[in-house]
Amino acid sequence: MSKQTVYFDYAATAPMRPEALAAMTSELAVVGNASSLHASGRRARRVVEESRESIASVLNVKPRDVVFTSGGTEADNLAIKGIYSMRRLVNPSLRRILTSPIEHHAVLDPVESLGETRKAEVRYLSADNVGRVDLDWLKTELERGSEVISLVAVMWANNEVGTIQRVAEISELCAGFKIPFHCDAVQAVGQLPVDASLVDSLALSGHKVGGPIGVGALVLRPGVNPIPLLHGGGQERDIRSGTLDTPAIAGLAAAIVAANGDMAERTTRVRKLRDDLVKRVMATITDVKRNGDPDDSLPGIANLSFEGCEGDALLLLLDAAGIECSRGSACTAGVPQPSHVLLAMGLDPQTARSSLRFSLGMNSTQADVDRLIEVLPDIVARARRAGTPRA
Numbered sequence: 001m002s003k004q005t006v007y008f009d010y011a012a013t014a015p016m017r018p019e020a021l022a023a024m025t026s027e028l029a030v031v032g033n034a035s036s037l038h039a040s041g042r043r044a045r046r047v048v049e050e051s052r053e054s055i056a057s058v059l060n061v062k063p064r065d066v067v068f069t070s071g072g073t074e075a076d077n078l079a080i081k082g083i084y085s086m087r088r089l090v091n092p093s094l095r096r097i098l099t100s101p102i103e104h105h106a107v108l109d110p111v112e113s114l115g116e117t118r119k120a121e122v123r124y125l126s127a128d129n130v131g132r133v134d135l136d137w138l139k140t141e142l143e144r145g146s147e148v149i150s151l152v153a154v155m156w157a158n159n160e161v162g163t164i165q166r167v168a169e170i171s172e173l174c175a176g177f178k179i180p181f182h183c184d185a186v187q188a189v190g191q192l193p194v195d196a197s198l199v200d201s202l203a204l205s206g207h208k209v210g211g212p213i214g215v216g217a218l219v220l221r222p223g224v225n226p227i228p229l230l231h232g233g234g235q236e237r238d239i240r241s242g243t244l245d246t247p248a249i250a251g252l253a254a255a256i257v258a259a260n261g262d263m264a265e266r267t268t269r270v271r272k273l274r275d276d277l278v279k280r281v282m283a284t285i286t287d288v289k290r291n292g293d294p295d296d297s298l299p300g301i302a303n304l305s306f307e308g309c310e311g312d313a314l315l316l317l318l319d320a321a322g323i324e325c326s327r328g329s330a331c332t333a334g335v336p337q338p339s340h341v342l343l344a345m346g347l348d349p350q351t352a353r354s355s356l357r358f359s360l361g362m363n364s365t366q367a368d369v370d371r372l373i374e375v376l377p378d379i380v381a382r383a384r385r386a387g388t389p390r391a
């Protein structure tokens with residue numbers, strides 16, 4: 001990111017927080033495998049366990065409940081595949097998975113893969129036009145099928161539009177039928193108070209919270225024991241083998257603690273900037289639609305559709321002007337298809353393709369928003385002249 005670059009892609013990856021950088025780099029300078037019994041190993045183990053304690057304390061769970069992984073994708077895969085396999089081992093008729101159509105691919109794809117390879121029967125809950133999952137639908141599904149449902153997977157907050165789900169209510173519904181509830185909280189941790197004790201299983205990721213890329217965690221309620229994806233040295237209570245990445249884990253813990261410490265002040269500031277961005281874009285450009293829940297969403301996300309534009313064209317013109325944003329999920333960027341999240345919210349494919357996600361965070365400034373407002377009207381006009389998206 002050069003000095004002049006305006007970075008509006010925090011939901012894709014956030015810059016490292018100084019606290020995380022310091023914790024990680026000091027660990028990178030020393031040797032030690034946390035499984036070794038000698039002094040260097042014990043020192044590394046201490047760092048890992050202190051990190052586990054800090055993360056557990058922020059998330060209101062016990063240190064033992066935190067299983068370190070290589071990121072959000074692995075945590076989601078381990079939860080979904082592992083819980084499904086464990087449940088079916090105990091009772092082979094538990095083949096149904098309930099999930100929502102607005103999940104990240106880190107949830108949707110393992111669910112679909114279980115459908116293809118392990119006979120899972122997948123049911124998608126409906127989402128409304130702001131991206132909130134229909135709880136009446138969930139309740140009906142649970143009432144009708146509790147004897148065949150393996151697990152429920154619904155995210156805490158959406159990465160494309162920012163809409164926050166009613167996690168406590170989902171949790172209560174699932175608990176009423178004793179069905180495990182996995183929650184992808186990758187975008188929520190660090191942005192909202194997240195009480196992981198509400199759910200049976202929760203995924204988080206380092207690089208969305210100001211920690212390093214390539215580390216994350218799965219938080220598991222006691223008694224939820226997914227069948228491992230990775231077998232080997234038996235680290236992480238045999239649930240996730242692999243030598244622990246002590247520097248990354250130290251960076252992850254430092255980021256989560258720091259993000260929790262300044263959450264109120266930071267998110268108030270970021271929300272104000274985001275609201276200013278939305279208001280001024282709407283005031284200066286015609287035919288713009290805001291996607292997601294305007295009242296209950298992540299503080300830093302603004303997803304906007306620009307009628308008559310191709311989202312990719314807008315993105316590239318903005319990039320040429322030094323402004324970096326995204327067309328929804330960065331993981332699917334480059335694939336010229338409308339976002340599955342926006343389609344599930346009822347947008348038509350053309351409107352979905354004309355959408356951009358601006359995501360703000362810790363280092364975002366008023367000058368960033370001002371710069372966007374300076375260049376965007378002309379860029380939208382140019383994109384509109386270039387033509388509407390293909391259906």
Ligand code: PLP
Pocket residue numbers: 011012070071072073074076104106155158159184186187204205206207214215216329330331
């Ligand atoms: N879940 C959500 C909601 C995400 O936004 C992402 C990343 O974009 C992931 C999961 C995957 O996390 P990671 O990049 O750590 O694998």
